[in-house]
Amino acid sequence: GESVGLHLPTLSVQEGDNSIINCAYSNSASDYFIWYKQESGKGPQFIIDIRSNMDKRQGQRVTVLLNKTVKHLSLQIAATQPGDSAVYFCAETYQGAQKLVFGQGTRLTINP
Amino acid sequence: DADVTQTPRNRITKTGKRIMLECSQTKGHDRMYWYRQDPGLGLRLIYYSFDVKDINKGEISDGYSVSRQAQAKFSLSLESAIPNQTALYFCATSEAGGRVNEQFFGPGTRLTVL
Numbered sequence: 001g002e003s004v005g006l007h008l009p010t011l012s013v014q015e016g017d018n019s020i021i022n023c024a025y026s027n028s029a030s031d032y033f034i035w036y037k038q039e040s041g042k043g044p045q046f047i048i049d050i051r052s053n054m055d056k057r058q059g060q061r062v063t064v065l066l067n068k069t070v071k072h073l074s075l076q077i078a079a080t081q082p083g084d085s086a087v088y089f090c091a092e093t094y095q096g097a098q099k100l101v102f103g104q105g106t107r108l109t110i111n112p
Numbered sequence: 113d114a115d116v117t118q119t120p121r122n123r124i125t126k127t128g129k130r131i132m133l134e135c136s137q138t139k140g141h142d143r144m145y146w147y148r149q150d151p152g153l154g155l156r157l158i159y160y161s162f163d164v165k166d167i168n169k170g171e172i173s174d175g176y177s178v179s180r181q182a183q184a185k186f187s188l189s190l191e192s193a194i195p196n197q198t199a200l201y202f203c204a205t206s207e208a209g210g211r212v213n214e215q216f217f218g219p220g221t222r223l224t225v226l
Contacts, residue, residue, distance in 0.1 A: 009152070034214070041219070041220075042219055042220070043116070043202050043204070043217030043218050043219050043220050044155070044202070044215075044217045045217070046214045046215070046216075049214070089154060089155065098160065098162075098168065099145070099157050099160060099170065100157075100215065102147075102154040102155040102156075103154055104152055104153055104154040105154050
């Protein structure tokens with residue numbers, strides 16, 4: 001069936017380095033993608049979204065890239081900080097859909 | 113998000129017991145959702161409601177029921193809890209509109225069924 005998945009379940013980076021979290025999706029009809037951040041003991045929190053008519057979107061220290069050819073999106077976090085430690089989820093949906101489909105998540109750990 | 117609250121935050125119960133998890137929101141959103149989170153499986157949708165008179169099954173609704181008592185309240189019930197329903201449960205809300213968009217999540221309820 002259609003699904004959203006992640007390449008790596010865990011990622012460790014040095015503080016100050018850039019982080020790249022990847023996500024693969026299989027539903028070619030998906031046209032809207034969201035990244036969520038979930039800190040320990042909390043619910044997921046919206047970070048950034050992107051529509052399929054875009055290849056790139058930037059926020060504060062974060063950039064999402066979308067490659068529709070290979071059905072892949074990534075979240076880049078610049079100058080990673082300890083507060084970036086969390087589980088990151090991608091989610092996808094499409095026009096007319098009533099719900100989001102979430103990936104399994106990637107745990108980002110920051111080394112001092 | 114403090115605008116979406118869940119009670120209880122933690123619950124330990126026994127097999128066969130009836131459990132109700134409650135969700136309240138002050139965001140004024142029409143849409144509310146219940147998700148289940150298991151390690152390595154991400155978030156899976158149990159039920160969702162687009163208004164007080166609208167209830168829809170998600171991908172894993174078996175063994176669960178819901179009640180939308182008001183715009184601000186959406187409850188999830190386990191009629192007869194079983195151990196494989198041990199998980200973290202999240203309620204979420206979003207604005208009405210033509211597309212599912214940003215969802216705001218509560219802090220979660222950790223449920224353990226012994």
